[in-house]
Amino acid sequence: MADPQSVRTVLADLRAESDALDSLVAGLAPADWAAPTPAEGWTVAHQISHLRWTDAKALLAVEDADAFTREAGGATAPLGTYVEAGAREGASWAPPVLLERWRSGRARLWATLTGQPPDRRFPWYGPPMSTASMATGRLMETWAHGEDIADALGVVRTPTRRLWHVARIAVRARDFAYAVHGRTPPGAQFRVELTAPDGTLWAFGPEDAEQRVTGPALDFCLLAVRRRHRDDVAVRAQGADADAWLSIAQAFAGAPGTGRAPRGAGSAPGTATAADSIEGSTS
Incomplete structure (x- = not known):
């Protein structure tokens, strides 16, 4: 493309x-x-x-x-x-x-x-x-x-290649996500490898990074805009810092909000504060 x-x-x-x-x-x-x-x-x-x-x-x-x-x-x-x-x-x-x-x-x-x-x-x-x-x-x-x-x-939308933009914002906003949670971001960058809707690979970050995040691009994006709980997505981390990031990742500016409850917690498709915040990018 x-x-x-x-x-x-x-x-x-x-x-x-x-x-x-x-x-x-x-x-x-x-x-x-x-x-x-x-x-x-x-x-x-x-x-x-x-x-x-x-x-x-x-x-x-x-x-x-x-x-x-x-x-x-x-x-x-x-x-x-x-x-x-x-x-x-x-x-x-x-x-x-x-x-x-x-x-x-x-x-x-x-x-x-x-x-x-x-x-x-x-x-x-x-x-x-x-x-x-x-x-x-x-x-x-x-x-x-x-x-x-x-x-x-009750509609399931077909994911598109446009999710690349959402994924990129989330990756670039990694350190911001740490900051709004009052945490110090790791010094080393992560490698993020996502399976795109068409089956190709979207990769962000150094290829030789020790810590990695992998999974479907749709799941990663849903997690990063806090529309799904981490328990409900097939996104995996390799490394303690990368694992911690997946619990706080967000692709938007402002406060993180409460996020969504797990779908198995009695609230499908999950509840959240009304405006999970205004969008933003670090690009």
Whole structure:
């Protein structure tokens, strides 16, 4: 495939991921928009509203960095409360209104990102984001919240090569995951080898690394966006540090949240805090 790290590829994959989720929700009955998702207190409408809200914040960061910084710095409530309020707002709208506003907002963000220089950086709730990392973060979050919606609707989605972006964020955010848990990251990098949806191998990190993580790319990504408990994925670690990382890995900026309970613990497909946080990337 084309260079997965190129801005053009990331933007094309962001559009494809958004369109895939759109096709899942476009024909829903009003009652389905009110269906509860695994994120406690969030319905399908809350999930789409959160994506709409975050697209709007990303657009502000790209178009007016100073205004974004003032708004983010002036928020008096914790970030999680701020995110919750944004989700609630759109969830109160009629589904056709919410759907149209999500569509128009993401289209505007996509068009705006398309016109940005690759090396430009934008402020964000975590580290500053390049054009590619902003698009990658939006893709990751769209996929993650799409999983919540699919779980709520009882739909099993076919994984795609677009998961490469999610996996890469999770690997690059390794040290951030340690930091938000108050831990010191290991000095040596890990080797991460994942089986892609098409059966090929995705590899990250030094080939001669002593500590390794292996498994299906889908399972690793579900773990990294905290949509599955570690007990429910076929991801394995070689080495004590790599093993510890799998318990705290996350591909998004902000607090880790509570994550999902094991599916055997009486809560299928698992419960979590509503907004497992705003997406981010360290690229």
